Amino acid sequence: MNTSTALLTDHYELTMVDAALRAGTAHRRSVFELFARRLAGARRYGVVAGTGRLLEAIERFRFAEPELEFLREQRIVSDETLDWLADFRFGGTIWGYPEGEVFFPGSPLVIVESSFAEGVLLETLALSILNSDSAVATAASRMRHAAAGKPLAEMGSRRTGERSAVAAARAAYIAGFSATSNLEAGRNYGIPTMGTAAHSFTLLHETEREAFEAQIAALGTGTTLLVDTYDIEQGVRTAVEVAGPELGAVRIDSGDLPVVVARVRQLLDELGATGTRITVTNDLDEYTVAALAASPVDSFGVGTSVVVGSGSPTMGMVYKLVAHENAAGEWVSVAKKSAEKASVGGRKSVRRAYDDRGVATAELIFLGDGPGGEPEGAELAGITREVLAPLVVDGVVQPGSTGAAGIAAARSRHEARTRELPIVARSLTRGDPAIPTEYR
Amino acid sequence: MNTSTALLTDHYELTMVDAALRAGTAHRRSVFELFARRLAGARRYGVVAGTGRLLEAIERFRFAEPELEFLREQRIVSDETLDWLADFRFGGTIWGYPEGEVFFPGSPLVIVESSFAEGVLLETLALSILNSDSAVATAASRMRHAAAGKPLAEMGSRRTGERSAVAAARAAYIAGFSATSNLEAGRNYGIPTMGTAAHSFTLLHETEREAFEAQIAALGTGTTLLVDTYDIEQGVRTAVEVAGPELGAVRIDSGDLPVVVARVRQLLDELGATGTRITVTNDLDEYTVAALAASPVDSFGVGTSVVVGSGSPTMGMVYKLVAHENAAGEWVSVAKKSAEKASVGGRKSVRRAYDDRGVATAELIFLGDGPGGEPEGAELAGITREVLAPLVVDGVVQPGSTGAAGIAAARSRHEARTRELPIVARSLTRGDPAIPTEYR
Numbered sequence: 075m076n077t078s079t080a081l082l083t084d085h086y087e088l089t090m091v092d093a094a095l096r097a098g099t100a101h102r103r104s105v106f107e108l109f110a111r112r113l114a115g116a117r118r119y120g121v122v123a124g125t126g127r128l129l130e131a132i133e134r135f136r137f138a139e140p141e142l143e144f145l146r147e148q149r150i151v152s153d154e155t156l157d158w159l160a161d162f163r164f165g166g167t168i169w170g171y172p173e174g175e176v177f178f179p180g181s182p183l184v185i186v187e188s189s190f191a192e193g194v195l196l197e198t199l200a201l202s203i204l205n206s207d208s209a210v211a212t213a214a215s216r217m218r219h220a221a222a223g224k225p226l227a228e229m230g231s232r233r234t235g236e237r238s239a240v241a242a243a244r245a246a247y248i249a250g251f252s253a254t255s256n257l258e259a260g261r262n263y264g265i266p267t268m269g270t271a272a273h274s275f276t277l278l279h280e281t282e283r284e285a286f287e288a289q290i291a292a293l294g295t296g297t298t299l300l301v302d303t304y305d306i307e308q309g310v311r312t313a314v315e316v317a318g319p320e321l322g323a324v325r326i327d328s329g330d331l332p333v334v335v336a337r338v339r340q341l342l343d344e345l346g347a348t349g350t351r352i353t354v355t356n357d358l359d360e361y362t363v364a365a366l367a368a369s370p371v372d373s374f375g376v377g378t379s380v381v382v383g384s385g386s387p388t389m390g391m392v393y394k395l396v397a398h399e400n401a402a403g404e405w406v407s408v409a410k411k412s413a414e415k416a417s418v419g420g421r422k423s424v425r426r427a428y429d430d431r432g433v434a435t436a437e438l439i440f441l442g443d444g445p446g447g448e449p450e451g452a453e454l455a456g457i458t459r460e461v462l463a464p465l466v467v468d469g470v471v472q473p474g475s476t477g478a479a480g481i482a483a484a485r486s487r488h489e490a491r492t493r494e495l496p497i498v499a500r501s502l503t504r505g506d507p508a509i510p511t512e513y514r
Numbered sequence: 515m516n517t518s519t520a521l522l523t524d525h526y527e528l529t530m531v532d533a534a535l536r537a538g539t540a541h542r543r544s545v546f547e548l549f550a551r552r553l554a555g556a557r558r559y560g561v562v563a564g565t566g567r568l569l570e571a572i573e574r575f576r577f578a579e580p581e582l583e584f585l586r587e588q589r590i591v592s593d594e595t596l597d598w599l600a601d602f603r604f605g606g607t608i609w610g611y612p613e614g615e616v617f618f619p620g621s622p623l624v625i626v627e628s629s630f631a632e633g634v635l636l637e638t639l640a641l642s643i644l645n646s647d648s649a650v651a652t653a654a655s656r657m658r659h660a661a662a663g664k665p666l667a668e669m670g671s672r673r674t675g676e677r678s679a680v681a682a683a684r685a686a687y688i689a690g691f692s693a694t695s696n697l698e699a700g701r702n703y704g705i706p707t708m709g710t711a712a713h714s715f716t717l718l719h720e721t722e723r724e725a726f727e728a729q730i731a732a733l734g735t736g737t738t739l740l741v742d743t744y745d746i747e748q749g750v751r752t753a754v755e756v757a758g759p760e761l762g763a764v765r766i767d768s769g770d771l772p773v774v775v776a777r778v779r780q781l782l783d784e785l786g787a788t789g790t791r792i793t794v795t796n797d798l799d800e801y802t803v804a805a806l807a808a809s810p811v812d813s814f815g816v817g818t819s820v821v822v823g824s825g826s827p828t829m830g831m832v833y834k835l836v837a838h839e840n841a842a843g844e845w846v847s848v849a850k851k852s853a854e855k856a857s858v859g860g861r862k863s864v865r866r867a868y869d870d871r872g873v874a875t876a877e878l879i880f881l882g883d884g885p886g887g888e889p890e891g892a893e894l895a896g897i898t899r900e901v902l903a904p905l906v907v908d909g910v911v912q913p914g915s916t917g918a919a920g921i922a923a924a925r926s927r928h929e930a931r932t933r934e935l936p937i938v939a940r941s942l943t944r945g946d947p948a949i950p951t952e953y954r
Binding site: 079081082083084085086087088089090092093094096097099102104106131140141144145148150152190194197198199201202203205206207229231232233234235236237238239240241255256257258260261267268269270271272273274275277278279280284287288289291292293303328378381382383387388390393394395398400401408409410 | 519521522523524525526527528529530532533534536537539542544546571580581584585588590592630634637638639641642643645646647669671672673674675676677678679680681695696697698700701707708709710711712713714715717718719720724727728729731732733742743768818821822823827828830833834835838840841848849850
């Protein structure tokens, strides 16, 4: 596994740099924008995730000899371009929606201000990370609403690529999940990990009782026993007999959950295990979680559906050149013309508007001088908040967005931002975005 | 990025090893099976992909000090277990469907014969890799049929996690795609890479003509020019004016493709560019590819849909203990009892049955002594072929399945195996598997 991220890139980004260097246009100041034309799955809002990972990946976006050798051998770019790549280090400025923030159609989630060549090189990597991480976080955030305050653990590593699994654990945690099954996510990102035993462990032993005894000997009576390998009711009885009423929890991974959960709760109470919790893990998604929220379930383990974005495994984000300096050094706004893929050219800044109770009412996108200033007309828009923040300034990643601190900040930010959304944002049905995007 | 793959693993695999070591059951000889209960998306067949990557990952599945330190600090396992993990190296035997092979519900794609502890540790990693890579390969194989012989390039890196993108390029190539946009896949796996320019390149320049001139100066007249940034017809005219009739190809990324493609072909021919090819790339999937197969398109670029498995981003494969030695050293077949997640316990071998014209007719799964022998009753089944092959023997990865040689073999194997399937396998509608799975 190479630590350079530079080849996690589409071939054409390199040939564009090659052609632009030769044409003398590679160094034109340019603005690229990463955004989603619409919210995948007709979700009510999107959740930005992956920004911290992207910033870490940009710091490792260097063409060292192994990368250059591949490009040279394959004759992908000219020798002059190889020399330029050898010295490449992103030196531009990146504004963006801070990680954990919510977003809407057209929201400029990442704004890259740099030379054309620097900006275009980041396209593939930025989209890979944001598209997949945000898809997971957006699904996870819906599940968090559906669970109505009960904790959720992400346990879908086995249903997505082995490295995407680590990223998915991180994204779900930012969106409010409490823990993950993925150990690498625990090590890399400090996310709490959890898990006790699978059916195979019970099946390995002569009897369910022996399996439970073995697990308790290793993990203590506070552990979670999986009770549905054979007969669930018998499993619960055996679990409490072996562990005593201080048994931490039982896990149920099959059956008609609302019915089974009610019966297991009743049985646990009858057996005196009134403090023993119930966790369920049977192919849950936001809809089944919502259906169980009022049942005596204590926590949820969600696998497949969260790591594959619950029907929307990618956010459909794109990365477009919106402005550049021309040969005369003047800024030009640009956009592709084709109807169904129209984008809005020009530099932008963003304010989120609120009513006087603090509920978000609109995503205001101001065309003009770009982020950082006071956009024209902003004073007329009522109560507003600046959304964009500087993430990289002249090639230097700004503190606070990366590592464990970035994740913690993103998690709190997500909690705060979703609380500000109108109630319709919590709807699990397909529909319009919770607030409109307005261009000013 | 750590090169050890050992923590790409669910927490509970480690706690099960911990409890089983303490209980004295960890070393019981066991058989785990990786299979899909059904074909995701009601596909007609599945395509095995990821096997070579899994074998490479198993060779790097070692607990070195950084991994042990994490487990120690988090108190995930006992000190005795840490000592055991420090010496861990998979020493068992793995049989499996060779990469590129097709599969059906219940097909035992990977059979791990080892101690319980060794087998359980590989669960998460094996599922992560096979579930995601096979989902991509299965979708890609359908697109290959849909394209009716015209070449397909995978260009979806931006729509999936940055490392899953590399694996997806590999899986699509095995399933018959000709090339990828992903440079890391080119470097790691020797897959041909391709790409020329995006809309941003045209927009950077004062005019479309200047952009085309710049691209041709760098890449030659054999390049592919993207002609739909402004007006497609004008784009085609300008492209041929600038490049001459020897222009390699034009790419179209928007519009009503069947109509546009026909018009562009006519125009190219009128302009004398009769050898200039047409490639299309507008959010294609197997259905839109099929709709264009009879049009004068020369090649397809497929992005999002192939890397996210075209509606089925994961294959739903599971990894189950099917047999183990008990305390008395006797083999016991085991399976979880719950109805909707039933699996078939016991050791298995597999033969694919054929009619006398060489068309596959059934997937025969023999319960008994496991792979490698002559299963009882096999001689009665007519023309059959052994499907399982030894992938790892006593901890040693067998040659031919990994690296570039493994990929080349998998690609040929896939081509041969799909050719043997009944014609219904090529149907793009949802339905029953192309051949039934029969247990003997």
